[in-house]
């Protein structure tokens with residue numbers, strides 16, 4: 001069991017990195033608390049596997065420290081770190097039975113026969129592998145093999161954490177949800193720190209209590225799935241989380257208004273002060289399609305948009321609207337009528353976010 005602390009960690013695959021883009025991991029400080037179920041979420045190439053391999057010891061970071069329970073482990077080999085890693089493709093011995101595969105790590109640790117038997121049966125039961133214990137691994141399906149891979153990490157009492165690197169890639173879509181649920185149960189039963197790498201937000205939010213969202217080698221937000229949805233701290237979080245993502249609109253600050261294409265969105269005095277004090281021209285507002293208010297008629301707070309497209313998705317509809325150069329998406333309920341031709345929309349103040357240099361300008365909290 002371990003708390004994993006990444007201290008001033010950075011990694012470049014280049015010999016002499018010079019600029020931020022030369023780093024696969026840009027300097028970060030992060031703590032994975034003991035016993036947490038975490039997802040490391042982000043698009044392809046953002047650095048997820050690099051970070052996981054640094055934690056497990058397969059890769060030496062170019063800068064900074066990895067600490068388990070306060071002790072630096074940079075110089076420890078992977079097998080000395082007591083970390084189990086489950087990869088995209090199952091790593092098991094095809095010529096052995098399921099039982100032998102699960103028992104293998106324990107035999108290496110010189111556990112007694114009785115203890116091995118107890119642990120293997122316990123883990124096999126949780127993973128629903130009991131019936132298959134005496135089947136040779138080469139006769140298993142891909143998802144059964146992946147369950148054995150996971151089981152090999154779970155049998156050991158000495159495991160500090162289990163790292164999953166896109167473990168459901170090879171699994172049939174209809175079995176994915178079952179295995180995800182299984183992982184959740186395993187986490188509850190064994191209370192092990194688990195870090196689950198994925199580029200799929202649904203997988204991340206069904207597995208994890210907290211998601212670390214990575215972008216360009218940085219964790220841009222670490223929080224509960226709901227926080228990432230309701231309060232994205234970076235424009236990329238707004239864009240990446242949600243389907244469709246947040247509407248992000250470039251604006252300029254004119255007095256106490258955020259202005260785009262002639263639309264004036266009022267900001268409160270405190271926000272205006274915070275934005276203008278950052279002295280940047282890179283100002284954006286963000287609002288989720290779920291919170292855009294779509295009306296049939298105009299009022300003092302609305303502006304007219306052309307309705308470009310309506311996508312009916314069963315219990316809700318996604319409308320694509322255009323105002324000047326700006327495309328805006330709105331989500332409405334299935335029974336709400338779509339205005340024909342022109343819709344009048346407003347951006348409710350309580351759901352409007354302001355970003356300077358891509359980072360959220362935080363409201364004062366009382």
Ligand SMILES: Nc1ncnc2c1ncn2[C@@H]1O[C@H](COP(=O)(O)OP(=O)(O)OP(=O)(O)O)[C@@H](O)[C@H]1O
Nearest residue numbers: 013023024042043044045046047048049050051199
């Ligand atoms: N062995 C390597 N040598 C050089 N560059 C690498 C190496 N491995 C990864 N990179 C680069 O480091 C960056 C991060 O890659 P990484 O594989 O960690 O991302 P990822 O988020 O896991 O992507 P994916 O989801 O596609 O696996 C990318 O720009 C990638 O091209």
